[in-house]
Amino acid sequence: MRPVYAVSGGVSKFAKARPDKTFQAIVKEAYDYAIDDIGLDFPTFTRIVDGSVASYFSDHFARQLMAGIMAQDYLGLCPKPSHRVEGGGATGGLCFQEAWKSIASGHMDVCVAYGFETMSHVETWKGNEFIAHASDVSFDYPVGGFYSGYYAMMVTRHMKEFGTTVEQMATVSVKNHLNAYHNPYAQKRNRYTIQDVRNSPMVSWPLTRLDICVMSDGAAATILVSEEGLAKLEAAGAQIRRPLVRVTGIGRGTDAMRMADRPHVDYDDFIEHYATEQERSSTETAAYYRRLWEHGTRYPGIHSFRAGRTAGNMAWKMAGISDPLHELDFVELHDAYTSSEIQTYEDLGLCRYGEGGPFAVSGKAFMPGIEYGLELPENPLCAVNPSGGLIACGHPVGATGLMQAVFAIWQLQSSIGQHFGDEALQVPVARKGAIHSHAGTGTYVTVSVLERED
Amino acid sequence: MTEQPMRKEESLGGYIVHNVPFPLDTDPEALSILKRLAPISIEQEYKITYLHSYAQDSPWFAALTNKRLLACREPETGYTYANPRGHDMYSGQETEWIDITDRPARVHTFTVCHFGSEEFLPETPFVLALIEFDGVNTLLLTRLLGVDLSKPSLDWVGMPVRPQFLRNSKLKPTDVYFVPA
Numbered sequence: 001m002r003p004v005y006a007v008s009g010g011v012s013k014f015a016k017a018r019p020d021k022t023f024q025a026i027v028k029e030a031y032d033y034a035i036d037d038i039g040l041d042f043p044t045f046t047r048i049v050d051g052s053v054a055s056y057f058s059d060h061f062a063r064q065l066m067a068g069i070m071a072q073d074y075l076g077l078c079p080k081p082s083h084r085v086e087g088g089g090a091t092g093g094l095c096f097q098e099a100w101k102s103i104a105s106g107h108m109d110v111c112v113a114y115g116f117e118t119m120s121h122v123e124t125w126k127g128n129e130f131i132a133h134a135s136d137v138s139f140d141y142p143v144g145g146f147y148s149g150y151y152a153m154m155v156t157r158h159m160k161e162f163g164t165t166v167e168q169m170a171t172v173s174v175k176n177h178l179n180a181y182h183n184p185y186a187q188k189r190n191r192y193t194i195q196d197v198r199n200s201p202m203v204s205w206p207l208t209r210l211d212i213c214v215m216s217d218g219a220a221a222t223i224l225v226s227e228e229g230l231a232k233l234e235a236a237g238a239q240i241r242r243p244l245v246r247v248t249g250i251g252r253g254t255d256a257m258r259m260a261d262r263p264h265v266d267y268d269d270f271i272e273h274y275a276t277e278q279e280r281s282s283t284e285t286a287a288y289y290r291r292l293w294e295h296g297t298r299y300p301g302i303h304s305f306r307a308g309r310t311a312g313n314m315a316w317k318m319a320g321i322s323d324p325l326h327e328l329d330f331v332e333l334h335d336a337y338t339s340s341e342i343q344t345y346e347d348l349g350l351c352r353y354g355e356g357g358p359f360a361v362s363g364k365a366f367m368p369g370i371e372y373g374l375e376l377p378e379n380p381l382c383a384v385n386p387s388g389g390l391i392a393c394g395h396p397v398g399a400t401g402l403m404q405a406v407f408a409i410w411q412l413q414s415s416i417g418q419h420f421g422d423e424a425l426q427v428p429v430a431r432k433g434a435i436h437s438h439a440g441t442g443t444y445v446t447v448s449v450l451e452r453e454d
Numbered sequence: 455m456t457e458q459p460m461r462k463e464e465s466l467g468g469y470i471v472h473n474v475p476f477p478l479d480t481d482p483e484a485l486s487i488l489k490r491l492a493p494i495s496i497e498q499e500y501k502i503t504y505l506h507s508y509a510q511d512s513p514w515f516a517a518l519t520n521k522r523l524l525a526c527r528e529p530e531t532g533y534t535y536a537n538p539r540g541h542d543m544y545s546g547q548e549t550e551w552i553d554i555t556d557r558p559a560r561v562h563t564f565t566v567c568h569f570g571s572e573e574f575l576p577e578t579p580f581v582l583a584l585i586e587f588d589g590v591n592t593l594l595l596t597r598l599l600g601v602d603l604s605k606p607s608l609d610w611v612g613m614p615v616r617p618q619f620l621r622n623s624k625l626k627p628t629d630v631y632f633v634p635a
Contacts, residue, residue, distance in 0.1 A: 019493045063500060123464060129571035138508060139537055142626045143595050144567060144574045149582045152565035160563070160611045201459075205566040205606045260537055260584055260593035302563060302584060302593070 001104040002226050004247045006450060007233070007240050009406030010034035014187045014218035014394035017120030023056075023067060023219070024074035027116045030221040030399075031075055034112070034406075038223070039239040042076070048232050049223075050108035051081035055095030055115030056398030057088060060130040062118060071114060081108075088134050089334060091115065092220070092401020093437020093446030099224045100247050100448070109229030113405075116219035117396035127215050134440050136258050148212055148337070150259060150441050152204035155339035158303040159206070161296070164342060164357035166206050170197035171361045171374065172338035173210045173391060178372050180388025182424040185403075187216055187394035193373060197338075211338040216394030220402035222409065245412040249319030249434075249449030253310025255300070259441040262306075264298030274299060274309050276349040277322050285352060292354055299353070305442035308347030312447045315434065316349070319449040324434070325350045325364070328382050328449075330411055330427045332404035334438035335389040344436060348447070350382065370424060386411070386425050401437035401446065408433045412452040466497055508625075511538035513551060518630050519623035523555045525590055536587060536594035554587050559632065561613045562586040562593050566606045579603050585615060585632055600633035 010033025012018075012026050021029075035045045052075075054068030064070070068084035087094045092115045099113035119127050132145030140150075158164045174194060180186035197210040224247070225233065234240060256262055265273075267290060271280065279285045300306040312324070321327045331348065335341035342356035351359040359365065363376030365384035387393055387407040390400060410416050411430040417423035427433075431454065437446045474494060477484035508515055517524045526549035527534040528542035534552065542549055564583040569575065583598040599618075601610065614635035623629045 019495055063498065123466060123572070125569070125572040125575055128569075129573055132571045137506070138511060139627050140595055141571075143597060143628055144570060144577070144580055144582050146567055146570040146574065146582070149565050149567045149570065152567075153563045153582060153584055156565060156608065156611065157563040160608050201568070203567075203569050205568070207565075256543075258537055258595070260595050261535060261539070261543075262592070264591070 002106060004100050004103040005225050005227075005230060006245045006247055006405065006409045007223050007225055007230065008034045008038045009222040009402070009409045010037065010220065011185050011399075011403050011406050012219040013185060014216045014396060014399075014403075016187065016214070016216065018118065018217035019120070023062065023116050023118045024071050026118070026217065027071045027114050027219040027221065028075060030219045031112065031114055034221045034223050038233065040233070040236060044236050046076050048236055049077070049080065049110045049112055050229075051102065052077055052112045052114060053095045053098045053102065054082055054084040055091045055113065055402060056084065056117055057086060057091045058117070058130055058397065060133070061121055061127070063121065071116065075114070087444040088439030089336060089395075089397055090401060090437040090439035090444040090446050091398045092403070093435065093448065094252075094401070094444065095398070096222065096401055096405045096435070096437075096448060097250050097252065097446055099222070100250060103224050103226050103229065106226075109226045109232060111224050112221055113224065113402055114219065114221040115398035115402045117398045118217045119215040119396060120217050124215060140258055146204065148204040148207055151337045151339055152207045154259075154302050154343065154441070155206065155337070157301065158339065158343065158356075161303055162354040162357065166198060167194055168357035168360045169206075169211055169338040169342060170194040172335065172341045173197045174372060174374060175366055176335060176341075176385050176389040176391045177210075178370060179367060179386055179425060180392030182370075182420060182422045183388050183393065184420055184422070186388045186392050187214060188392045189388075190392075191373075207337060207339065213336045213390040213395040216396040218394060218396035218399045218403070220399040220406055222402055222405045241413045241415065244453045245409050246451050246453050247448060248451045249315035249321070249447070251311040251314030251316070251318065251447040253307035253314070253445050255305065255307040255442050257440065257443055259302050262300055262302060264301050266298070267293040270299040274306060276313060276316070278349060279352065288352060297354070303343065304353060305343060305347050305438070305445060307442050307445040308344055308436070308438060308447070311436075311445040312348040315447040315449050319451070321449065324348055325382050328432050328434050329430045330383040330386050330408075330433045331436065332385055332387060332407055332433070333389070333436035334400070335385055335391050336395060336438070338391065340438070341384065341389070344438070345384070348434070348436065350384070367425065368428060383427050386427055401435065404435040404437065405448070405450070408435050408450045412450055510540040514538040515625050515629070518619060519625065521555075521619040522553055523617050523630055524551050525554045525587070526550070527552045534590045535592045536585070536590050537592065554590060555617060557587045557589060559585050559587045559615050559617070559635075561598065561610050561615055564598055564606070564610055566603050583632065595627075597628060597631040598633070599631055
C-alpha cells in the first residue's frame with residue numbers, strides 16, 4: 001500500500017441548529033476551509049481532486065435519500081467518483097478510512113472525505129427515537145429503545161464489577177467541556193464542576209444530561225493524498241504544511257447489534273484474542289486479569305467494547321505502537337457518554353480493563369496548562385479529547401469522525417492556535433495521535449493513527 | 455415544593471401561515487436584502503406503516519402469547535442465546551428452540567430511564583434491564599417492574615427475577631417483563 005498523507009481539513013461551526021443553510025452548504029463551509037487552508041482556489045482544487053467519499057448517518061434526519069450526491073453536486077465534484085458510507089456513530093471514521101483506502105490502493109491521488117448531519121430537523125426526543133432505530137427493531141427498540149439507556153446499563157455493570165464512580169464519569173465531562181472552552185468550533189463551551197454534572201437532570205440512571213453529548217448540525221472535510229497527489233497539488237500552487245501528516249495505522253472492529261448477544265469469554269480466550277501486546281507481555285497484568293476473572297469478570301460482556309479493542313490492536317500493530325499511553329501524544333475518541341470515554345480508555349489500552357475510572361481522575365488524559373478546578377494527582381501524559389470531544393463539540397454523526405481527523409491534523413501540524421485563535425489546546429509536542437470513531441452500542445469502531453513526519 | 459425546569463420543552467405545531475413578507479418590487483436593491491433574511495422553516499409530516507415480519511424468529515413471539523419464554527440453542531455445543539437467533543455465530547449451524555421460562559434468572563445490569571425516545575416518553579420513568587439465566591450464554595433486554603424507581607442501587611445487580619407475561623399479547627418483546635422473584 002502507498003503512503004497516505006492528510007494535508008488539510010475544515011470544520012463547520014457545530015450548533016444545535018443551522019436553519020440558515022442546507023446540508024450541502026454546511027458541507028461547503030468545511031470543504032472551502034480545507035481548500036483555502038492549502039492556498040488553492042475552488043476551480044483549481046476541483047480540477048485536481050480525483051473523487052470523494054461522503055459520510056452521513058441517517059436518512060431519517062435528512063428525510064432525503066441519496067443526500068451524498070446532493071453534497072457532491074453542490075461541491076461541483078460531479079462527475080468524479082464518490083460513494084456514501086454509513087455505519088452509525090462511526091460513519092465519519094469509516095469515511096476517513098475509505099478515503100485512505102482510495103489513496104493507499106492507488107485508485108486516487110487526491111481524495112476528499114466529507115461528512116455532515118443535520119439533526120435539528122426533528123425535536124430532541126424524536127431524534128432519540130431515530131437513533132434508537134440503530135438497535136434491533138424486533139427485540140431492542142420496542143422494549144424502550146433509548147441509547148442513553150443502553151449506555152447507562154453498560155456503566156452500571158462497569159460500576160458494579162470495577163467500582164467505577166459517577167464522580168469519575170463527571171470528571172470526564174468537566175475535562176471535555178473545559179477543553180472546548182478554548183475551541184471556537186465547539187457547540188458547548190462551558191465551565192462545569194463535578195457537582196454541576198451530578199446536579200444536572202437525570203436522563204438514565206446513573207447518566208445525567210452533562211454525561212451525554214448533544215445533537216448537532218455540522219459538517220467536516222479532510223483532504224488525503226498520495227505522494228503523487230501531493231506533487232500535483234503543489235505544482236498547482238498549494239502550500240502544504242511541513243512536516244507532513246501521514247496516516248500510519250488503520251483498524252476496525254465490529255460486534256453484535258444486540259448488546260445482549262455479546263459473548264462473555266473466559267480468561268484464556270481473552271488473553272489469546274483480545275489482550276494488547278503490552279498486556280500479554282506483563283506477568284503482573286496477567287495476574288491482575290486472572291484476579292478479575294476469578295471475581296466473575298467475563299469479556300467483553302456489556303462493560304467493554306471488543307470492537308474498540310480489535311480496532312485499536314489492529315491500528316497499533318500497523319503503526320508499530322506497543323504502548324499507546326506513552327507513544328501517543330493525544331487521542332480524539334468517541335465520548336458520546338462520559339462512561340464510554342472511560343470504557344474506551346480501556347479498549348485502547350491506555351489503561352487496563354477495570355482501571356478506566358481511576359485513569360479518568362489521574363490527570364494523565366488532561367491538557368497541560370489548563371486550570372480544570374480539579375485536584376489531579378499525576379501530570380498530563382496523553383491528552384484525551386483535547387478538542388472537547390463529542391460531549392462538548394457536539395455530535396453531528398456523519399461529521400464527527402471527520403471532525404476528529406481535522407483536529408488531529410491541526411494538532412500534528414502545530415496549527416491549532418491559527419485555526420482556533422487560541423493556543424491553549426495545542427498539545428505541546430504533538431508527533432503522534434489517534435482518532436477513534438464508534439457506532440451503536442459498540443457495533444462498528446474505527447481507530448486511525450496519524451503521525452507527523454519529522 | 456416541586457422545582458420547575460428553567461426551560462420549557464420545545465414542541466412543533468403552531469399557526470398556519472399562508473404568506474410571508476417579500477419585497478414589493480424585485481429591483482436589484484430590493485433583491486439584495488434577500489441575502490439578509492432569516493430562513494423559512496416548514497413542518498413536513500412523515501408517517502409510515504410497515505408490514506414487519508418476525509420471520510424465523512416468529513415462534514419466540516408465539517411462545518410469549520402462550521406465556522412461555524423460549525431461547526435458541528446450538529444442538530451440538532449447547533451454546534444458548536436468550537434472544538431468538540436462527541443460526542449459531544460460532545458453528546453456523548441452525549439452532550433449536552428450548553423453553554427457559556422456569557430457569558433461575560437474575561438482573562445482570564439495569565438503568566432507570568427518566569427520558570426516552572419520543573414513543574416511550576409517556577412511559578417514563580421505566581427500568582430497562584438485561585437479564586441473565588442459568589445455562590444461557592447471552593442476556594435478554596427487558597423491562598423490570600416491581601422496584602422502587604426513586605432508589606436505584608447497584609444492589610439490584612444480581613437480584614433474582616422471574617418473568618411475567620401480558621395477559622393480552624401485543625406480539626412485541628414487551629409481552630414479557632421481569633419482576634423480583
